[in-house]
Amino acid sequence: MTPRKLIAGNWKMNGSLSANDALLKALLQGVGTPGCDVAVCVPAPYFAQVQSLVAGSPVALGAQDISAQPQGAFTGEQSAAMLKDFGVRYAIVGHSERRQYHGETDDVVAAKTAAALANGITPIVCVGETLAEREAGRTEEVVKRQLAAVIHVNGHCISEIVVAYEPVWAIGTGKTATPEQAQGVHAVLRAQLHHAASEHAAGIRILYGGSMNAANAAELLAQPDIDGGLIGGASLKAPDFLHIIAAAR
Numbered sequence: 472m473t474p475r476k477l478i479a480g481n482w483k484m485n486g487s488l489s490a491n492d493a494l495l496k497a498l499l500q501g502v503g504t505p506g507c508d509v510a511v512c513v514p515a516p517y518f519a520q521v522q523s524l525v526a527g528s529p530v531a532l533g534a535q536d537i538s539a540q541p542q543g544a545f546t547g548e549q550s551a552a553m554l555k556d557f558g559v560r561y562a563i564v565g566h567s568e569r570r571q572y573h574g575e576t577d578d579v580v581a582a583k584t585a586a587a588l589a590n591g592i593t594p595i596v597c598v599g600e601t602l603a604e605r606e607a608g609r610t611e612e613v614v615k616r617q618l619a620a621v622i623h624v625n626g627h628c629i630s631e632i633v634v635a636y637e638p639v640w641a642i643g644t645g646k647t648a649t650p651e652q653a654q655g656v657h658a659v660l661r662a663q664l665h666h667a668a669s670e671h672a673a674g675i676r677i678l679y680g681g682s683m684n685a686a687n688a689a690e691l692l693a694q695p696d697i698d699g700g701l702i703g704g705a706s707l708k709a710p711d712f713l714h715i716i717a718a719a720r
């Protein structure tokens with residue numbers, strides 16, 4: 472079974488009330504009935520705004536992070552229940568920027584994945600190697616270790632996760648992985664999922680992220696194991712994001 476593709480925008484720490492309004496109105500005007508699932512992962516202060524703008528549309532609301540803790544003295548964190556209050560469907564977990572700047576380990580990423588799953592939020596679990604790791608021939612080892620951490624989340628069915636392969640060297644650099652490079656890593660991840668949960672592996676979406684744009688999306692999305700995209704910069708421009716959505720049909 473080939474899963475329906477997912478095109479998710481990661482706005483990162485960008486936006487304002489007025490910019491979000493203009494971006495989403497343009498997106499909703501152009502999106503029609505998309506041939507794929509669509510989501511925007513927005514900064515937490517804008518959940519309410521975006522929830523009301525996308526209500527009743529094919530665009531789902533996503534978060535960029537989620538707390539591993541249910542509630543309490545965790546200053547600055549947002550719990551799964553808080554996300555649910557705003558209709559959040561997806562939460563990015565373990566983005567390389569969180570791993571790099573906030574010291575998130577594989578264990579933290581696994582705990583956040585579990586918190587999302589326990590609350591009916593689909594985690595988009597990011598994996599990916601740095602340039603130094605790729606050059607040292609360690610790509611497979613790194614992404615397999617990162618994926619293994621979430622595969623063994625106790626008591627939850629991994630069929631509910633989305634995986635995103637985001638080579639760190641391709642993020643925000645304009646250096647996209649070639650379709651062959653991306654497909655090579657996606658095939659490794661698919662095989663690992665197959666080994667862990669053969670009955671679900673084909674249906675788990677593996678997104679590519681890292682300088683995906685209107686010009687390169689179609690070729691990347693045509694690869695057999697690329698089931699969508701996690702898009703940073705290009706998701707902030709409605710025409711570019713719409714072009715990528717159209718390429719996923």
Ligand SMILES: O=C(CO)COP(=O)(O)O
Nearest residue numbers: 481642643681682703704
């Ligand atoms: O990190 C990314 C999405 O999560 C990718 O960002 P860019 O598309 O800006 O390279």
